[in-house]
Amino acid sequence: MILSKYEKVTHPLEPVFCENSRFLILGTMPSPISRENNFYYSHPQNKFWQVLSAVFDCSLPFNVEAKKKLILNNNLALWDVLSTCEIKGASDDSIRNPVANDFSEILAKASIERVFTTGLQAYKLYNKLCLSSVGIEAIQLPSTSPANQGRYPLNLLIEKYMILRDLQNPLYCPVT
Numbered sequence: 001m002i003l004s005k006y007e008k009v010t011h012p013l014e015p016v017f018c019e020n021s022r023f024l025i026l027g028t029m030p031s032p033i034s035r036e037n038n039f040y041y042s043h044p045q046n047k048f049w050q051v052l053s054a055v056f057d058c059s060l061p062f063n064v065e066a067k068k069k070l071i072l073n074n075n076l077a078l079w080d081v082l083s084t085c086e087i088k089g090a091s092d093d094s095i096r097n098p099v100a101n102d103f104s105e106i107l108a109k110a111s112i113e114r115v116f117t118t119g120l121q122a123y124k125l126y127n128k129l130c131l132s133s134v135g136i137e138a139i140q141l142p143s144t145s146p147a148n149q150g151r152y153p154l155n156l157l158i159e160k161y162m163i164l165r166d167l168q169n170p171l172y173c174p175v176t
Helices: 032-037 048-055 064-073 104-109 120-129 154-161
Strands: 006-010 023-027 076-080 082-088 096-100 114-118 138-141
Antiparallel strands (some): 082 096
């Protein structure tokens, strides 16, 4: 097995959001395949789009415009925690020298109420680098990455991500 080398990556993708976006979903940094395809969660084995289409009971989006529509039609925003870092391939565990994205534009233009991270590393990096400037506690959701599918099969991912739909329901009352 050949270990990939560290590569300095600068985030190439714009955030997806609008003034109606209430929930910000953050990954760490787009994978090499997502950077190549110029959109988020583009690895064919990543379950992100399958999960969101099940959560919001809509068709699985197959192109960038349909994916953006799924995000925006459900009051979501989508971006990543990091603006730059050094990383080996798509391994979040290998990230070093992370620099956070600037969330001021999203926060100024959208009414973000909650922040969600897709995975533990995004959660840790958000808390370390972004929480003080954003001011909204993050809720960690499981990673939809192929590397996490042994621990989180599709049905369990959908169950965990249902919070995105439940929180939009005015009758939702979390048990504390």
